[in-house]
Amino acid sequence: MLSGGGLLATSIPSINVSAGVPGPDLSRFPFSLGIASYTCRKFSMEDTLKMTKRVGVSKICFKEYHLPLNATDELIASTVAKCKSEGIDLYSGGVIYMKTKEQVDGAFEYAKKAGMRMIIGVPNHELLSYTEKKVQDYNIKLAIHNHGPGDKLYPSAESAYVLIKNMDPGMGLCIDIGHTKRINRNPEQDLNDFFDRVIDIHIKDVTSNDAKGTCIEMGRGVIDIPSFLRTVVKKKYSGVLSLEYEIHADDPLPGMAESIGYTRGILSTL
Amino acid sequence: MLSGGGLLATSIPSINVSAGVPGPDLSRFPFSLGIASYTCRKFSMEDTLKMTKRVGVSKICFKEYHLPLNATDELIASTVAKCKSEGIDLYSGGVIYMKTKEQVDGAFEYAKKAGMRMIIGVPNHELLSYTEKKVQDYNIKLAIHNHGPGDKLYPSAESAYVLIKNMDPGMGLCIDIGHTKRINRNPEQDLNDFFDRVIDIHIKDVTSNDAKGTCIEMGRGVIDIPSFLRTVVKKKYSGVLSLEYEIHADDPLPGMAESIGYTRGILSTL
Secondary structure (H helix, E strand, O other), rough: OOOOOOOOOOOOOOOOOOOOOOOOOOOOOOEEEEEEEHOOOOOOOOHHHHHHHHHOOEEEEOOOOOOOOOOHHHHHHHHHHHOOOOOOOHHHHHEEEEHHHHHHHHHHHHHOOOOOOOEEEEEOOHHHHHHHHHHHHHHHHEEEEEEOOOOOOOOOHHHHHHHHOOOOOOOEEHHHHHHHHHOOOOOHHHHHHHHEEEEEEEEEOOOOOOOOEEEEEEOOOOHHHHHHHHHHOOOOOOOOEOOOOOOOOHHHHHHHHHHHHHHHHHOOOO | OOOEEEEEEOOOOOOOOOOOOOOOOOOOOOEEEEEEEEHHHHOOHHHHHHHHHHHOOOOOOOOOOOOOOHHHHHHHHHHHHHHOOOOOOEEEEEEEOOOOHHHHHHHHHHHHOOOOOOOEEEHHHHHHHHHHHHHHOOOEEEEEEOOOOOOOOOOOOHHHHHHHHOOOOOOOOEEEEEHHHHHOOOOHHHHHHHHHEEEEEEEOOOOOOOOOOOOOOOOOOOHHHHHHHHHHOOOOOOEEEEEEEOOOOOOOOHHHEEEEEEHHHHOOOO
């Protein structure tokens, strides 16, 4: 069953990519690298897994392009089985918008069926208490994703933090370091100030520290990635750093590879 | 005119790759990054330049696949013009084997016509004095490339160094760090011991420190790349570090991007 929401491009490119081998051993760090599959939104679920493997990454957050929110139980099961057979851990889903109680209900049922431990989400403010109960009932965490200047709900990590800081510990943040930089804030500040709620991180780079900033290969933009990663290590962050590479949608693999390579290069010195 | 030497694959893959933007500013370093075009040996010259640009690199060493050694003056001129129009500096050619005086003559004429400042070469031992005279006559440097265990002529950088160390300063070395590692030697030792003759470097990673070692994405193999790059910086090396990525010949771009990204990540911390 394909998405009913018009999410799929009319023509899906395909990729014939050489098989990957495992990435470098990062087991000395408590965190892992992942891919946020929005990166591969024009490609099939199968090709998305291929590209993830090619860059030696084994954790993924599926956007609905790769597992529709209204997928049948059969499609969820076969998709989860495919991830497993490819050695990819489908640790989360998102970003999932939740504007109604029904959408919150649907998101948690979807995540539960897919075995996801976390939803990267954007619930309306008035649904936060309702969402907190779901987090407790399902034992699935919610990581609220900041979307930068212009976003009405969560322009900054702080705008989410102040609303959830006294809620269940399963209510957390997915810091998107690109959108943080776009409000002219250094991502390591988010880590330092809101660390008790940081449960997921989207890594990327952006071209400028304001609303005009757009995504670019990591290392080519304005974010001080070494400084950010030093803070990740210092704080002993133990979640996933998922690359969300938003440009070159028809051809994301080179930018994914460069960005993951750049991140590993820095980590190799820490 | 295509190569007469059977070098071109019977079917040349093509690539539809998004345009690149400039790479990160590395101008604080006296060296540059480049691509050794053996990496793209199954692709046309035009696609090779596209892939080089996509990874934000602007120096290239052409292997004969991309400019045949017996190319006409017209083909050389149009190829050089294409590089220039794409903003890529064709700084060298190679690896070029020279087993006869005629091949030495041909290599230097070829390099001169293409405006190359350097030949990455493998001259027979008995031709070294003859080659030295060419280096002086043409004001084009020769960088002898080591090829690891099993190579009869230059298994190690040392095997070339001992033969040229008292020759004209234009007689130098292209340290291939993969082949150095394959003789179980750390590449920074080559830099430290033979630095006065190191005029070019091929960067890569390999799977093991012996003859069985094969190429792999930088950071996934056994070479301590951070340690090597620290030495590059410390020695104030001012040439080119050209990536020679030898695997996935049908699909080299992801591995090129990952390797260049990895290198830049390390450099961003130095």
